[in-house]
Structure formats: structure tokens, C-alpha cells
Amino acid sequence: MPSLPADALQGFRVLLNGFSQIFLQSHPGCGLLVLLAIAIGAPELLGGALLGGLSSMLTAQRRGYAKADIEIGLYGYNGILLGLLLSLKFTWSPLLPLLIIASAGLSSLLLAPWMRRLRERQWLPAFTFPFVVLGWLLLALAAPLQLHPQAEGGGGVQQLDALASLAAVARGLGQVIFLDQPLAGLCLWFGLLLADRRAALWALLGSAGGLALALQQGWAQHSALAGLYGYNASLAAIALSQVHRRPWLPALGIVLALLLQPGFAALGLPALTMPFILACWLIQASLECWRQAVADTAPRAKP
Numbered sequence: 001m002p003s004l005p006a007d008a009l010q011g012f013r014v015l016l017n018g019f020s021q022i023f024l025q026s027h028p029g030c031g032l033l034v035l036l037a038i039a040i041g042a043p044e045l046l047g048g049a050l051l052g053g054l055s056s057m058l059t060a061q062r063r064g065y066a067k068a069d070i071e072i073g074l075y076g077y078n079g080i081l082l083g084l085l086l087s088l089k090f091t092w093s094p095l096l097p098l099l100i101i102a103s104a105g106l107s108s109l110l111l112a113p114w115m116r117r118l119r120e121r122q123w124l125p126a127f128t129f130p131f132v133v134l135g136w137l138l139l140a141l142a143a144p145l146q147l148h149p150q151a152e153g154g155g156g157v158q159q160l161d162a163l164a165s166l167a168a169v170a171r172g173l174g175q176v177i178f179l180d181q182p183l184a185g186l187c188l189w190f191g192l193l194l195a196d197r198r199a200a201l202w203a204l205l206g207s208a209g210g211l212a213l214a215l216q217q218g219w220a221q222h223s224a225l226a227g228l229y230g231y232n233a234s235l236a237a238i239a240l241s242q243v244h245r246r247p248w249l250p251a252l253g254i255v256l257a258l259l260l261q262p263g264f265a266a267l268g269l270p271a272l273t274m275p276f277i278l279a280c281w282l283i284q285a286s287l288e289c290w291r292q293a294v295a296d297t298a299p300r301a302k303p
Helices: 003-021 028-041 043-063 067-071 077-089 095-121 129-140 162-177 182-195 197-216 221-225 231-243 248-267 274-297
Strands: none
Touching: 003 028, 003 043, 003 067, 003 077, 028 043, 028 162, 028 182, 043 067, 043 077, 043 095, 077 095, 077 129, 095 129, 129 274, 162 182, 162 197, 162 221, 162 231, 182 197, 197 221, 197 231, 197 248, 231 248, 231 274, 248 274
């Protein structure tokens, strides 16, 4: 019995790391602030997020995946995002928690072989790809499964000014987890600041860059002010800044994520976090091809 509190505390810490991994961090303090942001911005989504995170984490433990990966939250964030998405899009019914549990567990089953190939064969990182694929599948199956959509609230028309622009930058961070409250976005930024000040800076630059480019291109102003052009850019900037110290690469990731995002609407697909993933993949694959070309053309030393 004395070990139960310690086990429960460790489990909670792992769960918090899963929340922080949404922003590519492994920091329980950051994860706690992500939880707080959900409680502030959309408390009705909190149950789905916790259920998804627990399901994906417990699936990984039951399957015997690497303990170190589980402890830093790598088997939590996709499940959390699926729980948030399903809670946001559909009203609660007896089927919904079952779908959250099943899809979150499946996200861990998809992630494990990908991570193995990443380490053995230098595959591109998965990021939130399991969440995107399963999210698209579940949204497509909503009608056959008789899931009832949530009523969408109509956002009021906002006037473009300095205050609205600052709020939109905060919303760009919040939209990573489907939150449109500036206070929730600010809470997320403090979480990032606690975990990694460089990541916090690039997250702001990504969201601000997304807003500026969207307005400059004449894209829908209400979407720009709601932060919908900021979240993929923020994630791309955070991800690329972690592995590249040259600032032009995260900046390029911001631009690429933004340019890719409208294409999903043309395809009739919700973008989710796919523009961020594709932007990072394109940059990493291009750099790898360039390094290989340089290595192939470099003069070889004579024996």
C-alpha cells in the first residue's frame, strides 16, 4: 500500500508530460499549465483529453513499449489530441468515450513501429501524424456511427486593431488544442516559457507570422483573428528550432506551414496539424538530400 501514492504520482507526472508533448516538450510543469489552459478555455473538453491521454499511456504500458518513451510523454499526446477533437466535434453519448479510448489506444499502436523505424532507419519523425490520420477517419465516419455534431457558436465580427492582433497571437497558440480564448493561449505560452524559453519565443513568432501573412494575403480576417493561421506555424517553428540553430530554418517552416494550410480546405479535409507535419518533413528531407549530394560530390582521399 505505501507504494500506491508514489505510483499514482508517477502516473500523473507521465500524463502531464503527455500534455506538454503536444508542444514538443517533456516538462510536467508545462503539462500542468496546458491542463489549466483547457480548464480556462474549454472545461467541457477536459474529460475527453484526460481519457485520451490515459488510454494511450496505458496501452503503451500494457504493450511493454520502452519505459523511457512512456515516461517522457511520447505515448500520451496523440491520444490527448484525439480526446480533445472528439469532445469538441460531437455531443457526449455512450459511444463517444469508447471511441476516444479505442482511437487513443490505436494511436500508440501506430506510433510504436514508426518510432522504431525512426531510430533504426532514420525515418522522418511522426509528430502528430497518428492523431491526424485517426482524426480524419473518425470525422469521416461520424454519420455512419450516428455521432451528433456539437452546435457551433458563431463568433462575432472583430475589428482589426492592435488589441485584436495581440489577442489573435495568443489564440494562435490556443488553437493547437482547439482553444480560442486569449487567456488560455497566454497560459500555454507561460507553460512553454517554463519548459524552454527558446521554444516560447519561436511559438510567438510562429503565431504572429501566421497572422501577418494571412492578413497580407487577404485570407479570411475572422479566421486570422481567431488564431487559425497561427497554430501550425507555431508548431513548425518550435519543432525546427529544437534541431536547427540557424533561425532561417524555423522561419522557413512558418512560411511553408502557412502556404500548405489552405490546400486542405480545397481537398475538403480539416487541416488539423498536417501543415506543420508536412512543413517539417519537407525541410528535413530537403536538408538530408542536400547533405547526401554534398557527400557524394566531395573528393575522396586517396588510399
